[in-house]
Amino acid sequence: xxxxxxxxxxxxxxxxxxxxxxxxxxxxxxxxxxxxxxxxxxxxxxxxxxxxxxxxxxxxxxxxxxxxxxxxxxxxxxxxxxxxxxxxxxxxxxxxxxxxxxxxxxxxxxxxxxxxxxxxxxxxxxxxxxxxxxxxxxxxxxxxxxxxxxxxxxx
Numbered sequence: 001x002x003x004x005x006x007x008x009x010x011x012x013x014x015x016x017x018x019x020x021x022x023x024x025x026x027x028x029x030x031x032x033x034x035x036x037x038x039x040x041x042x043x044x045x046x047x048x049x050x051x052x053x054x055x056x057x058x059x060x061x062x063x064x065x066x067x068x069x070x071x072x073x074x075x076x077x078x079x080x081x082x083x084x085x086x087x088x089x090x091x092x093x094x095x096x097x098x099x100x101x102x103x104x105x106x107x108x109x110x111x112x113x114x115x116x117x118x119x120x121x122x123x124x125x126x127x128x129x130x131x132x133x134x135x136x137x138x139x140x141x142x143x144x145x146x147x148x149x150x151x152x153x154x155x
Contacts, residue, residue: 033084039120041058044083045080047079051063058085058091059151059152093148094126102148106144
């Protein structure tokens with residue numbers, strides 16, 4: 001009997017761990033934003049991060065990162081500082097189905113055509129395929145995959 005409860009305890013601990021890991025990953029979805037400089041992601045600097053480590057994470061040259069943020073690369077980053085990560089041809093794709101998904105949350109009465117136009121005219125067929133959508137309509141606040149970050153360091 002003891003081993004039966006021991007096995008159950010290990011099982012519950014394993015399930016709890018997986019739930020925590022899934023929850024923490026879900027909190028870190030990459031959400032696309034737009035600016036006059038183009039598409040970008042927001043990244044909050046954590047301890048020991050530098051232009052180089054962030055650049056490596058997002059497959060981006062450190063100088064591009066500094067330039068996009070109008071920062072001096074010779075100055076240190078601050079913990080909790082928000083960095084804009086540009087989505088460029090070198091680190092972002094809207095073709096295929098590999099990499100870390102980048103999402104956009106839809107507005108009221110916004111369809112796939114509007115999302116396509118807002119994000120580099122990504123083909124509607126890709127949007128439908130990535131998001132398992134058959135038509136052009138999406139509900140408000142739907143998270144829609146609009147492309148993928150190409151990086152070996154992101155999950």
